[in-house]
Amino acid sequence: MNDILLDLKDIWKTYDLGATSVHALGGVSFEARRNEYIAIVGPSGSGKSTLMNLIGCLDTPTKGRYLLNGRPVSEMDDNELARARNEEIGFVFQTFNLLARQTAQRNVELPLVYSGMPRSERVERATEALEAVGLGDRRHHRPNELSGGQRQRVAIARALVTRPSLLLADEPTGNLDTEMGREILSLFDRLHEQGNTIILVTHNPDVAKHARRVVSLLDGRIESDTGNGARR
Template sequence: MTDRGDAVVLEEVRKTYELGGEPVHALRDVSLRFERGSYTAVMGPSGSGKSTLMNLVGCLDTPTSGRVVVDGADVAALSERERTALRGREIGFVFQTFNLMPRLTAAENVALPMVFQGVPRAERDDRARALLARVGLGERTDHRPNELSGGQRQRVAIARALANDPTLLLADEPTGNLDSETGRDIMAQFAALHREGNTVVVVTHERHVAEHADRIVHLLDGEVEREERVADPRRPAAGGRE
């Protein structure tokens, strides 16, 4: 059963794809809980099921069997439109490749998710600028992505992920396209967001990135190999250095 303290629950989740007429078991009977306000990293080699898990937790896909419950809703029981609405309302995504709209300013990129939620223009403009200030880009609101560094673009992506005040923040290899110093700055942003009470899940293959979390879930061949509690997470202040 789902507890009110859980942002996401997976119960005996299996995900099977057909590839060349043969079944591929991407996830095998995975059961996990992501408590509200928790910070979890998911690690594993290529083919371990990390991307599949993220797609399920992010309501981008549904399980072959088992249950995925996000904010109390059984994802598989929802229509496609309902899943889209749930995803837009409750989940913020941060991708390795930023996925910003090149012709929009930083503020317009951050405001975009609020457009789909019907937020009035004045309110979304104010909130977009406030979120950019929150991630240290208050002076870059009118810059387009090609006028920003990689680290600044990722900060815009983080601000955009927070636009609708989601239940869950999902990050897929958020430092993968950044140099090590800029990557540390981005992880400091996630540390700050977690301190503010956000539920954070980071998918990564890098141990030093995973060690910012409180818990590391290790996947292997579509199964949870083990869970690890991080005794002393790396938690620099936002904008700080490790």
């Protein structure tokens, strides 16, 4: 079924701490279809960051199988993971993680630099992406000349510029005040309506409310899953 974007089966992540070993994830299984809007919630230490890293191809599971877009991430080497991150995933971080000395435009271009896109095409795509998040007039500003909300929107433009299969956001409103947070969340809503698949990792129930489906983690396992609400 081509409609399934993420397919995780019995995923384990174990950290070996010398004498003892810690199971950050203990047998997580779930699927996500295209154009879902999922929130992964749970208290700190529940394993949600580990899960996010696995979904985002930053790490591979100790045990279990993970298919992203039909490709087995669990068997990829470093280069293939980097490629998957570049093509399939758009990251949005809590702390924005923009390159401080580069303009918004350059920051947004960066993923395309790594995919080897020619310069002129790159500039065009980055401009488009910045316009899509409403920052067409801030293209040549550096991060320190932008507000927090604007910075996060630059980060979102950077995540979208490669047209990824999945937008993966880690506490995207955590460093923003309520007003700006709301602004970012309504941008996510709009992106979802436009057909993007979004996974949001948060511990904030108000943020999770925006998602159509909420997956709760506790102690490395899925405690509850509201299911494919959008597909009902």
